[in-house]
Amino acid sequence: MRSNLKTILAAAAVAVSAAFFCLGTAQASYTFGANGIGTGTFTIGDKTFDSFSCTGSNCAGVFYDPMAGGAFGARFNPGAALNLFGPGSNDVLLGFHVSTTDGSFRIADFFLTSNAFASGTGVVGDLLEVCADAACTIPILTATFMSGNGFSFPDTAFFGNAHYNSVWIFDDLTTDVAAGSTGIATLSRLDKAVTQVPRQVPEPASLLLVGAALVGLGFVRRRRLN
DSSP states (O other), X not given: OGGGXXXXXXXXXXXXXXXXXXXXXXOSOEEBOTTSBBSOOEEETTEEEEEEEEEETTGGGOEEEEOGGGOSEEEEEOHHHHOBSSSEEEEEEEEEEEEETTOXXXXXXXXXXXXXXXXXXXXXXXXXXXXXXXXXXXXXXXXEEEESTTOEEOOOOTTTTOOBSEEEEEEEEXXXXXXXSOEEEEOOOEEEEEEXXXXXXXXXXXXXXXXXXXXXXXXXXXXXXX
16 A cells, blocks of 8 residues: 555645645645645744645545644544444555644654444554655654554653654554454544643853843944944
8 A cells, every 4th residue: 555655645745735834723624635645734833734635545534633631642543444333354454644833843742542442353553654755764663553442652762862843653554354254453532742842942051142142233233323
C-alpha cells in the first residue's frame, strides 16, 4: 500500500498549502476525498497538522479532527472503513505531518491510543512508523506492529535526546476475520499525539546583555539628537 503514498502526499502538499492560511484551530471533523487527500488542516497551539492522506478502498469512510482538551494531536475514526462483523479483511494506510509553527525543535515524543476490539477470530492490527520525511527515508520509529484490544504505543521518549520541528506519522491499519468463522474486528478511535520540550527561557546573563545593548542604543540615539 505504501507504493501509492508518495503520489498522494505530493498532491496533499499542494492542497494543504492553500488551506493552511485560512484554517486555524478547528473543531470540525474532516474527511478524505476520492483522491485520498484530507479535506482540512488545523493548528493547535504552536503545532500545525497537515498533509493528511489515506490509501485504501474505503477512505471516504474515515474522518479526523483535533484531539479533545487541547492536546497536540489528531483523532481518527476509521470505523466505517475497517469495522468487520463477520469474515473479511480491510486495510487502510493513514498518514499526516506535524510541525512547529515557528520552526523550533520542540517535538520530543509521540504516543498512540486506540479502542480496538476483536473477538472470535477477529484481529485488529496497526503497523506504525514515525519519520523525519514524507518518504520515510529517515526513520525515527521503524515499523512497529501492534494488535490486541485497546492497543497503544506508550509515551516512552523513543526520540531519545533528539528533538524535531517536523515529523511524519503513518499507520497501516488492518482488520481480519477468518473465512468460515465468526468474529468481530472494530476500530473507531485512534488518538495520535506529540509531546514537547518547554520553550527555552533566556538565562539571566543573556537578559542582562540584551538590556545593556538596549541602554547603549538609547544613549547613542540621545547623543545624535543632541
